Amino acid sequence: MATKYRCGFVALVGRPNVGKSTILNHLVGQKISITSRRPQTTRHSILGIKTDQQAQIIFVDTPGLHTAQSRAINRYLNRAATDSLKDVDVVIFVVEGTRWQNDDDWVLKKLEKVTCPVILAINKTDRVSDKSLLLPHLHELSKRRDFAELIPVCARTGENLDALEAAVRKLLPESAAFFPEDQVTDRSERFLAAELVREKLFRKMGDEIPYGLTVEIDRFKVEKNALHVHALIWVGKSSHKPIVIGKQGERLKEVGREARIDMEKAFGQKVFLQLWVKVKEGWADDERALHSLGYRQDSS
Known part of the structure; x- marks a missing residue:
């Protein structure tokens, strides 16, 4: 049988x-x-x-x-x-x-x-x-x-x-497959791009700052055989912005370089990644700010 x-x-x-x-x-x-x-x-x-x-x-x-x-x-x-x-x-x-x-x-x-x-x-x-x-x-x-x-x-x-x-x-129960056999996640490439940037930030920041930052993708578009990604890094305090950027922008460059390499592996194409750091005071304490930054159960 x-x-x-x-x-x-x-x-x-x-x-x-x-x-x-x-x-x-x-x-x-x-x-x-x-x-x-x-x-x-x-x-x-x-x-x-x-x-x-x-x-x-x-x-x-x-x-x-x-x-x-x-x-x-x-x-x-x-x-x-x-x-x-x-x-x-x-x-x-x-x-x-x-x-x-x-x-x-x-x-x-x-x-x-x-x-x-x-x-x-x-x-x-x-x-x-x-x-x-x-x-x-x-x-x-x-x-x-x-x-x-x-x-x-x-x-x-x-x-x-x-x-x-x-x-x-x-x-597991007996059932037909719910997803196509080549699908490996429910999340979009746009979402994964933001997560890869956030991962690099988490790995390079001190103890406090990672929990006060998040990443939002402002642009995600293929042009001339390359993927162009613009990512906004939101921090919860103005004093955190220079720390994320680093001396002469070195920390931000490292984050961008490592995230771009991972994106090229994940998406299988050339990636041009640009990062900006912006301040949204107290975003992690604000339900409306969380929702606007993609922290909702239906976000992808």
Whole structure:
């Protein structure tokens, strides 16, 4: 008897900076979500679609769930992550090694309303210096919820991600594919261009500034066999503008150069990228400003 085709949505959830986006990129086989060492790098829910002859797995990468609610941007991130739990077929709850924090408890509380299977993925196992602690820690985690499976992984190296994918596949419903076989994300190239610029900024800024900046694409057009991209970098304080630009514009040039290289890889064509830094005071605390800058659930 022929194996029936499977297709379904799989939400990756967890507190900030546990490696959800790195896991997504590995499982899909290409860069869909931007990554950095900073918490809350992911600000939007993004689909990463993996299709083969047996199944189509639609991974939903989500912003990190966290207890902080003081700013409009924090409330948006939590709404985006929570909304992604609706109508999915499987949840992958990602935690970090043997480090269990208050935000992990908060995520677990959010999952109480979820009726679909939940797989617990214990990421960054390579950072656990005393491996003898891992097994008892897994045993303790297993008491927190009736998880479909508990799977230690290392997203950085890809270790055991094949086991994670296999566990997901078994839990998907029988269904025809929802997306064309060559589609790998629901997001537009325009959106991905903005994210690539923001990734480079996150990786080069100090502790505070990345959370007060965002990127908006003002122009995205192919002319004379090349893609012309104009990106506006919005900062929340006027004092941040010279820091983003850097001495004699060097930091902004580095960001532009690295983002352009990634765009050319992603889009498969020559890219001319221009960056401008502008100030929108307090945008991260303003619901209307957030909406105008693309922080809404239907943005793409």
